[in-house]
Each structure stands twice: as structure tokens, then as C-alpha cells.
Amino acid sequence: MFIQTIDDAAATGEIARIYAEEKAALGFVMEGTRCWTARPDLLPLVDHLLNTARTDFSLGLRAWRLITLIAARHIPSTYCSHVYARGLVADLGSKEQVLAIHRDFRNAGLSDRDVAMLAYAEQVAVDASRITQADIDALRAVGFSDRNIADIAFCAAFRCFMSRYFDATGATPEPFFFDEDPGFRAAMTVGKPI
Incomplete structure (x- = not known):
């Protein structure tokens, strides 16, 4: 980590509670959580927003x-990529499916609805200024409500915010999230090397 953060022994109040919950769930506090504590007032806000x-x-x-x-x-x-790929392997049943989606979700055997959702999320991450009414109409055409569309936009945009903050502060993925397969690890290493 590039910046000084609150360690476990110094955590109090809401930060101590958040740390304790994460340790109970994972056995450790993620750097992606800890990095917010250079501004101790931010971690409870970010944690609440993410969980809600x-x-x-x-x-x-x-x-x-x-x-x-x-x-x-x-x-x-x-x-x-590493953190969420780990959960998706369980959701989708195989690393091969996660890799196929990661490589080219449009040709990975997903439903038309999933492809439309991911195409919109991709555009939010790449350049949201190019999204038009036609993109929204395409989502509605496959059954997404405006609430669903707002949720997709939020999830993708929030990930941009979170991920860029992690990289800017030097937070790195914990080995717990690394797959034992070197090919899978390499595929998920899309930005900073591990």
C-alpha cells in the first residue's frame, strides 16, 4: 500500500466493526477495505454504500x-478481476466459463439478456458519454426495467470508482484470491501485475 492506513490494533468504532466483520467472513481485512482509512471518515460511508x-x-x-x-x-x-472471478467460478460452475466470459462475453453462451447487460456495463466502464437512448431501448427490449438499468449503471460506475481508488492508493489483491492455475491467474491480471 502506498499510503498509511489504520492497522487492526488501532481500529476503533465503526472501523473496528467493519474490520471485525471482514475478518469473520474472510479471515483477514482486505487492502481494498483498509485503503479507505487514510481518511477514516470515508470507510463507513463507502462500506454502507457498497453493502446497501x-x-x-x-x-x-x-x-x-x-x-x-x-x-x-x-x-x-x-x-x-481476481476477487470477483473467484465468486463467479462458484456461480457459474467452472473457471472455463469465467474465462470465456472474460475473453468475449458476447460469444460465451450467455443469454441475450446477460449479453445486453454486459454490453451496457462495458460501455459504462469504457466511455459512458457515448451511451444513447438506443442503448437504453435495447436493454428494455430484452426485459430490463429502468430500476434494473440504473442498477447496472451504478454497479459498473461504482466499480470504476472503487478500482481506480484501489490502484491509486496501492491496494493489491491478497493471495487468498489468486487461483492455483497460472493461466487463470494471468488472465485475471488485467492491470497491475501481481
Whole structure:
């Protein structure tokens, strides 16, 4: 990490609570969490926003992870690619499927709905200024509501914000998230080397 953050022993109040919850879930505090504590007032806000958005996400955790994987590829964010690929392997049943989606989601056997969702998320991550009414109409044509569309936009845009902050502060993915397969690890290393 490039900046000084609050270590476990010095954590108090909301930061201590967030650290404790993450340790209970993962066994450690992620650098992606710790990096916010150079500004201690920000971590509770970011944590609340992330947890609220993900909990109330109208398309479910699988879609959240898919959108994040595609956005992370284009940001590019090695950290987020590794973290979310790990969850997607469980969601989709194989590393091969995750790799196929990562390489070319348009030709990975996904539904038309998933492809439309990921194409929109990709455009948000690459250049949201080029999104037009036609892009929104295409999402509606495959059954997405305006709430769904807002959620896709939020998820992709939020990932851009989070991932860029991680890289800017020097947060790096923990070895816990690295797959044992060197080819899979290399594919998920889309930005900073690990």
C-alpha cells in the first residue's frame, strides 16, 4: 500500500466493526477495505454504500459479479478481476466459463439478456458519454426495467470508482484470491501485475 492506513490494533468504532466483520467472513481485512482509512471518515460511508447497493441490487449477486468482472477488465483492475472471478467460478460452475466470459462475453453462451447487460456495463466502464437512448431501448427490449438499468449503471460506475481508488492508493489483491492455475491467474491480471 502506498499510503498509511489504520492497522487492526488501532481500529476503533465503526472501523473496528467493519474490520471485525471482514475478518469473520474472510479471515483477514482486505487492502481494498483498509485503503479507505487514510481518511477514516470515508470507510463507513463507502462500506454502507457498497453493502446497501449490493443487498438491494435488483438483478442478484451473480449479475453484480458479472458486471464487475467486465468493468474490471476494462478499467483495468487486477484487484477486482481476481476477487470477483473467484465468486463467479462458484456461480457459474467452472473457471472455463469465467474465462470465456472474460475473453468475449458476447460469444460465451450467455443469454441475450446477460449479453445486453454486459454490453451496457462495458460501455459504462469504457466511455459512458457515448451511451444513447438506443442503448437504453435495447436493454428494455430484452426485459430490463429502468430500476434494473440504473442498477447496472451504478454497479459498473461504482466499480470504476472503487478500482481506480484501489490502484491509486496501492491496494493489491491478497493471495487468498489468486487461483492455483497460472493461466487463470494471468488472465485475471488485467492491470497491475501481481
